[in-house]
Amino acid sequence: MYKKYVPALLVCFFSVMAAHAQAPARKIDTTMKFGKSGYRIVCTNKNADKNLLTVKPINFEKEAGGDFTLDIKGRLLKTEVEDLNRDGFPDLLLYTIMPDDSLNRVNLFAIASEENKSVVPIALPDIYNDPKLRIGYKGNDTFFLMEGNLIRRYPIFPTEGAPAAAANGNMVRQVQYAVVREERGYKFKVVRTYDFTK
Template sequence: MLLVGFYHTSNAQFKKYDSTLKVAKAGYRVYCNNKNPEKNTVTITPVGFEKEAREVSFEIKGRIKSAETDDINNDGFPDLVMYIFTGVEANFGKVIGIYSEKNETIGPIGFPDILDDPKLRVGYRGFDEYSLMEGNLMRRFPIFQQVDSTKYVPSGMVRQLQYRVMPGENGAQKFKVIRTFEFKKQ
């Protein structure tokens, strides 16, 4: 019975996501039904673009918890960041970024998997928090210590990462970690 109560609590925080996010007159409408914890379809509709930019739909693994818009690649046009969560407790976060190409079309911004970085993944067990601050993406999570082969406990420390959008290969854009630091959780 407790498991059923927890399951409903977990689902309650992931209602249908339908929001229009703008900077000045341009932005994005983001829609996701968030019904399935494993797979959902996201639809992004550009709003207020100079030309008729096409609506795009794609599948995600997980559910959208929230989204923000800001000029994160410093080109003078609004970009979109969606925070997607997966896992049994929906505690593992990732980011899907979309950039505006002069308010005429849109493209993806790559986001690195923290588990691919041997230094940053130490102590990572999810519980991510994200926010945009002055054109940077901020991510923080509690650091865990491994007690034995299957048990982890909070260390009382938090790791914070600062990402910035950088040019990638073949004209693509990607988030890159530019600064990390750790502090004692208060």
């Protein structure tokens, strides 16, 4: 069942900037649960440019199909599990980083459990496709989860259309995303955004 979705899952990778300059070159072998079900994530993190990532669903139904593996670019930086679409089942977020990337870009790979029978991708729209969010954006994002929503923060840099406070580097933009259903899986949708000074 999982293999059916692997090509679509790979499309879910999106590039963003991050404050992390380097990812630790250490093996990751962790189990994360939401309630009684969740995922075991294993990644050797040996290579700077490419690594094998294995995801083993825990307490999923038999028809789910078992483990699946992906080749990821860079190294696995962190993992999170949450019920992002509020259906009572665990969803998985995996963040990767390219240690030698001068732009410090981070990739997010996100999947949603379909009643613990299969998984489908959760896509995040490219920030550069949003006329409002891309104003003053030059990366250095941080991400965290809050009450089931994905939160993204980044400094606003001087550029045409950016707030005046961005000129001195004291302006930050926060974007709140919620997960909504699409024809083939889910996507992160902007539900709230505001700028504030540090």
